[in-house]
Amino acid sequence: KNEVEQSPQNLTAQEGEFITINCSYSVGISALHWLQQHPGGGIVSLFMLSSGKKKHGRLIATINIQEKHSSLHITASHPRDSAVYICAPASGADGLTFGKGTHLIIQP
Amino acid sequence: NAGVMQNPRHLVRRRGQEARLRCSPMKGHSHVYWYRQLPEEGLKFMVYLQKENIIDESGMPKERFSAEFPKEGPSILRIQQVVRGDSAAYFCASSPEIDYGYTFGSGTRLTVV
Numbered sequence: 221k222n223e224v225e226q227s228p229q230n231l232t233a234q235e236g237e238f239i240t241i242n243c244s245y246s247v248g249i250s251a252l253h254w255l256q257q258h259p260g261g262g263i264v265s266l267f268m269l270s271s272g273k274k275k276h277g278r279l280i281a282t283i284n285i286q287e288k289h290s291s292l293h294i295t296a297s298h299p300r301d302s303a304v305y306i307c308a309p310a311s312g313a314d315g316l317t318f319g320k321g322t323h324l325i326i327q328p
Numbered sequence: 329n330a331g332v333m334q335n336p337r338h339l340v341r342r343r344g345q346e347a348r349l350r351c352s353p354m355k356g357h358s359h360v361y362w363y364r365q366l367p368e369e370g371l372k373f374m375v376y377l378q379k380e381n382i383i384d385e386s387g388m389p390k391e392r393f394s395a396e397f398p399k400e401g402p403s404i405l406r407i408q409q410v411v412r413g414d415s416a417a418y419f420c421a422s423s424p425e426i427d428y429g430y431t432f433g434s435g436t437r438l439t440v441v
Binding site: 262318319 | 361384419421426430431432433434435
């Protein structure tokens with residue numbers, strides 16, 4: 221069973237700050253997803269990555285397969301980035317395992 | 329190419345009634361997964377289905393819960409004789425093959441009164 225640890229659990233920052241959310245997992249995986257969930261809202265898949273780095277707008281995700289670690293970065297953060305960010309490693313027949321999420325609040 | 333469609337978005341049921349939640353996967357996706365998110369908790373896997381087959385139901389309660397994904401039509405998660413503890417958000421995801429390219433639906437929020 222994959223154990224997934226996300227940090228921090230809660231993060232409050234000022235608009236414009238650079239944000240980093242970390243995810244560590246215990247079992248080798250084939251890919252890792254970063255998901256975003258707004259309060260009362262649906263789940264949006266931000267990234268799926270299996271190596272290296274991906275960038276989409278102000279969001280950057282990196283993964284180190286050997287160290288079993290991934291990070292999600294947000295540059296020039298904005299209040300609309302306020303959401304829960306969930307790390308979800310995928311490992312074959314076990315499917316997705318979810319972290320508990322990072323509650324991010326960006327204050328204007 | 330519509331995404332994963334879940335309906336209804338909100339469902340209110342009285343204790344003892346049945347709840348039926350529907351999930352239409354993305355076109356071309358034959359793998360469907362159901363997850364439950366209890367209030368103030370993370371997502372938890374319930375069941376994984378392919379067309380007409382349940383592949384893994386290890387996360388689904390043994391009683392009152394069932395799931396199907398028929399040859400034609402949406403996947404259905406059925407909860408019989410609902411109790412207050414079933415109140416949660418239920419999310420469905422689909423993928424074109426196992427362990428690749430998950431797309432999530434917007435969820436169904438079930439409230440049991």
